[in-house]
Amino acid sequence: MELLFIDESGDDGLAPKSSEFYILSGVAVEDCFWKETFWKLFGFRQHILRRFGLKIDELKGEAIFHHEGDLFNTKLEPTDEKWICERLIDLICAELKVGLHIGAKPKREFLDRYPEPLRNPQKIFRQEIWREYLSRYEHHLFDQSHSRGEPQNAMVFYDKNQQKHVRSLIREFTRKFDEQSEFPGAGLIEDVIFYDSKMSVFIQLADFLASISLRILKGRRSKDEFEIPKEFIEKIKAKIGKPILI
Template sequence: MQIMYVDESGDNGCSKYGSQHYILSGIVVSEDDWQESLNRMKAFRKHLKDTYGLLIRTELHAAELIRVGKIEEYKKIHKSQRINILKEFVRQIPIIFNNAVIINIVLNKNNFPKETNFQELAWARLIQRFDTYLKKMHKGRGIIVSDDCQDANIRKLLRKMRVYNPTPSHYEGFYNVPVDNIIEDIFMRSSQHSMFIQAADFVAHTLYRKEFPKGSLKKFGLDKIFDELESILLKKASRNDPLGIVRK
């Protein structure tokens, strides 16, 4: 069994006040590696407590480490140290999940019609790539665990794709490839209670920082930290991108 933990960056709307992007990142972990990955995660959290005084029960949230909003405990830690926590976590992800793969979807909204449903499009691409990975790599069945901000439309999308999933042919037209290696609906969990979803949040956020760098944060090297994940990126997810990022 393979478990994909998913989180997002950006919003799925087209409001002029919204983000330019919508990103989904999924970390795929085998059930055989799950306990050992959890043990390594716990050891890393203990390191953060010993080094920065960050309580183990405190949620790790990439955007909040950069600019504190709701997480009061972060206010006790200097910004430079919070940035260090962010960088350390990203560098640890390939070690914590040493046998995992990461699938990334990046939609730049400027490249699509305004009426595009970015959430549905991104999820369709992520589900397709995960199912293809399960089929072609002979990984058996899989489940998806996501931050609980998703809505019923994604549940309906997965159910629909189990019956009808048109896939472009290498020659012409489309052919139907039903999604049949992913079992059950998507399981929704609060990221506060899942260290693995928190890891997916850091993947998605640092990918955002790489794709849409902000000048004021370049001095911290946040536009480069995503590259630390290269060794476990599923590059076969897209032939058109050197890091396997799906963009359309």
């Protein structure tokens, strides 16, 4: 069984000053590799402690790029934060037995499809990207079921600070069961599990990947302390393996 940890970048609002993209970012780890993956991520934080004398409780993407969060008021230089970013990409691409599932939707493309005003457009936009994202992830599980010859399923973990509108959308997938399908047990199961991102290195990793995905789409942001080298962008794109836009 896979465990899919999801976080986001941007917001699902459609006001003129809202983010250009809404990005859902997921890190999937098979349950048999859960502990091994956790300890590799924990070991990376111990490496940061030894190198910089810095104990980090929450390592999130925008904090690395903008010198915020647990990195604020530290003596880290942009070159140090760039090192953290690059080493984390190397860890993801070379050592962690995880799958990366990213889905980004440009708001302008959505608005251009509906020239007439919509009732509650933000809700429609949010539902659209979540359904497309979860549908694409379930297709991944169905493909795995065919290749392994037995049903593959997954549980979803999500940042509890964002839980207001998500549970009903995920239940659309977890509450389906088609006895006539080739693998009726395949797909998303149970209810979504809400985690505090401060307590989950996996949700923080999903947050980091969402920040990376934004920079794959748009390049360096105006407040960034450093730019991701092209070779590291190519590494993470190869690990993702699919188009980011949905």
